[in-house]
Amino acid sequence: MKSSEITELQKAEVLIEALPYIQRFNRKIIVVKYGGSAMVDEQLKHQVIQDVVLLKLVGFKPIIVHGGGKEISRWVNKVGMEPHFVNGLRVTDEPTMEIAEMVLNKVNKSLVQLVNELGVKAVGISGKDGMLLRCEKKLSKGEDIGFVGEITKVDPQIIYDLLEKDFLPIICPIGSDEYYASYNINADDAACAIARAVNAEKLAFLTDVEGVYRDFEDKSSLISEMTVKEAQDFVNSGSLGGGMLPKLQNCIDAIENGVSRVHILDGRIAHCLLLEIFTNRGIGTAIYKDGDARYFHEEAK
Ligand SMILES: NC(=[NH2+])NCCC[C@H](N)C(=O)O
Numbered sequence: 001m002k003s004s005e006i007t008e009l010q011k012a013e014v015l016i017e018a019l020p021y022i023q024r025f026n027r028k029i030i031v032v033k034y035g036g037s038a039m040v041d042e043q044l045k046h047q048v049i050q051d052v053v054l055l056k057l058v059g060f061k062p063i064i065v066h067g068g069g070k071e072i073s074r075w076v077n078k079v080g081m082e083p084h085f086v087n088g089l090r091v092t093d094e095p096t097m098e099i100a101e102m103v104l105n106k107v108n109k110s111l112v113q114l115v116n117e118l119g120v121k122a123v124g125i126s127g128k129d130g131m132l133l134r135c136e137k138k139l140s141k142g143e144d145i146g147f148v149g150e151i152t153k154v155d156p157q158i159i160y161d162l163l164e165k166d167f168l169p170i171i172c173p174i175g176s177d178e179y180y181a182s183y184n185i186n187a188d189d190a191a192c193a194i195a196r197a198v199n200a201e202k203l204a205f206l207t208d209v210e211g212v213y214r215d216f217e218d219k220s221s222l223i224s225e226m227t228v229k230e231a232q233d234f235v236n237s238g239s240l241g242g243g244m245l246p247k248l249q250n251c252i253d254a255i256e257n258g259v260s261r262v263h264i265l266d267g268r269i270a271h272c273l274l275l276e277i278f279t280n281r282g283i284g285t286a287i288y289k290d291g292d293a294r295y296f297h298e299e300a301k
Pocket residue numbers: 021224225261276277278279280281282283284285286296
């Protein structure tokens with residue numbers, strides 16, 4: 001429908017549809033894992049930031065956890081470093097880690113600036129600040145791939161302090177080990193661990209797919225919602241394709257550890273966060289605690 005075809009009443013109805021969600025998620029923590037195409041395309045980037053600012057201004061407590069993989073590769077190439085690979089994974093040696101940390105902090109501050117420009121005060125930190133993310137070296141099939149960390153402990157105090165003072169925390173996934181060395185952490189894992197540690201109401205992943213498909217080959221088989229049990233059965237069935245397995249496992253892990261709802265969204269769709277959170281049907285895949293599924297649809301009818 002073209003916007004000119006939307007009547008005034010329909011516009012009002014859109015806002016009314018959002019009412020129960022504004023009410024339900026008021027003062028609740030929503031962790032947004034920001035990554036993929038939505039980080040590269042300038043317009044999408046702006047729209048994501050607008051959505052998060054809106055979430056903040058209607059009374060939610062959003063937290064952004066972001067990656068920066070593409071930007072790190074760009075800088076590694078720019079300085080002419082030769083990448084090394086083990087098991088198909090790029091090795092994060094010391095010089096690469098140095099660049100990764102510089103780039104992630106740079107990306108972090110550019111997001112802070114975008115949020116600030118829209119009138120909400122953001123504070124950008126890495127997992128090293130306040131000792132938020134502690135980690136140890138992660139091996140790939142027993143092999144050393146450098147400074148890639150696996151989270152061992154999350155201390156969310158810094159997040160609570162920022163939220164209490166009404167700041168919007170923006171976090172890049174760098175952690176430190178027992179010797180205080182820096183490690184690069186997978187941003188999905190960081191978002192999941194942070195959401196668990198703060199008992200977030202929601203965790204939303206911005207990805208480059210529409211959501212979870214029942215049949216990976218069939219793009220019309222998008223699953224709109226499932227319970228954590230259904231998600232677990234799906235993982236166990238072994239029929240999950242396209243790199244979705246670790247993501248879905250993270251979702252299950254989050255829900256089993258205190259997060260109420262996890263959403264897998266298509267970050268390539270403009271304003272995907274608003275369309276998911278403030279409508280009954282959403283646009284991606286929502287995973288609920290057992291017993292919670294469809295409850296909200298029923299109530300919102
Ligand atoms: N993909 C879906 N079926 N989403 C439903 C979303 C429901 C509601 N807006 C929420 O954020 O919890």
